[in-house]
Amino acid sequence: MSAPRNAHARAALLMLGSTLGFGLMAIFIRLASQSIPTWEVAFFRNSFGFLALLPMLVLPVLRQPRPAAAFAARVHTRHLPRYLVRTAIGIASMFCGFWAIAHLPLAQAISLAYSSPIFVTIAAIVMLGERVRARRWTAVALGFLGVLVIVRPWSHAFSLGTLVAVAAAVLSALVAIQIKQLSRVDEADTIVFWTYALWVPMSLLPSLLDWHWPTGIAWLWLAATGAMGTVGQLLWTRALKLGDVSALTPISFMQLPVVSLAGWLLFGETVDAATLVGAGIILGSTFYIAHREAQLARQQRTSAPSEAVEPGV
Template sequence: MAPVQAAPLRAALLMLASTLSFGLMAISIRLASATVETTEIAFFRNAFGLLALLPVILRPGKPLPRTAHLPRYLVRTVIGLCSMLCGFWSIGHLPLSQAVSLSYSTPLFVTIAAVFWLREKVHVRRWMAVAAGFTGVLVIVRPWSEAFSPGLLVAVAAAVISAIVAIQIKQLSRIDAPDTVVFYTYLFWVPMSLVPALFQWHWPQGMTWLWLVGCGIFGTGGQLLWTRALRLGEVSALQPISFMQLPVVIVLGWWLFGETLDLSTAVGAGIILASTAYIAHREAVLARRAATHAPSEGAKPGE
């Protein structure tokens, strides 16, 4: 009984560690962006990330991950690389609070993509949460004001493309183990991200190497911790913990780069976080309901 009772606490601690890892990755990207182009940062993030992943994947006695769906991984990694480049550019060139806040809008686009791509049914309450979330995005972007910057649309594009990636990962996870999905993603990403980097290549110098290594280690570590947290706990309970990334990057952005949090970003971020937390909660409730009634009456449609 004790291990079962300890599972929620372990899941929360793993999610917190994952959140801090992603926050530190964002800081590493911003520091590296001072001297290295976004395409190069993406390559080194993937290369060092793969090196950090190999000891986990290739443990003694563990077979090499195999898949019969390489073309699907190729499509997934091309789209994922586009999302990565947009996201990294945003972190490197926008205020961190805005870049990270807009990245949390991904679940809004996932909900819409699930309707049109996976034919999932979404009822009024989740549509209202999606509408509220988009209001938060508009509050941050402010296309009607002089504060609007076209660069903010790059961050929104990163969230949109990340939603497509999330749907693809959901589909691949049904046919391959999670470690297989991660392994083949990195295996494609390393050579694929090298191609655009070569057009802007210059060798990093000094401390920049430390930031690039940090991108890879923190990014891969965050992913591994995240997947293990979700195995032990429910998304609805863990999602609010992931929001801790925002105050972490706000504080570090203020300390390291002199950035301040403006009112519009704070209000918009609050709306987005509340909306995505509600969407995660509803998905968890519906998943439990479907699992409870599946043997007798089948899963009920989403709300």
């Protein structure tokens, strides 16, 4: 019994590390955005993230007789057009998400980002033909209620900027569905490599329209943004390989208090009651959706043990 317990403990620690990595990334995005345009922050996040990723892809093949051929085989794909679509949508989601982090209170921006699984459920119905029963529809409806509580379109507190954060969540959901589709035909390393390889030039083009060379400590914030984003993504992937997504999802919610505390200490932000209530509803809805997805995945593995489990990203 000790081995499963150790695996669950490692998964929890990896997810906690991932959560802190993504939380720090959000903080560094806000700090960098004080002197650098959002487009450019995204470009440097992708560039420094790609530099952090490459050694992890290259080092394992250096011990092989033909390293270059081994690396080419590791990242080979026959689906480049699909990656172009996936990364274009991903860039749009990133721009919206970074803009929200730069211009909205951090707690509000991150709370709305957590609504992405709600839109993933809807996209899975439309794009993958998945069946969703009453309980998950109820969770989706409650999640929408949480989004409305934060956005408050009926109130004088409503801001069009909150819709940018919602757009980021919707686009992120589309990306998640595309990754699920690509994971059926390519390995996780291939997906990650081509995502970054295409993200860098795609995010450079709009940055050139309003380019500001970073100076001083801005370079540190930009490098840290890329490093923390890559670390968070890699730890998240490894956590999900070891543990159950429904058990690990609540740990990822720790990002919200981390960024809320940073928003208060660094930027003098306070969290209003509507954001707290809406975030609570969204997190509860997201947890149930993750729990139900994990149940369905276990049932599918039990009923079809010969099928390979799709690799995570």
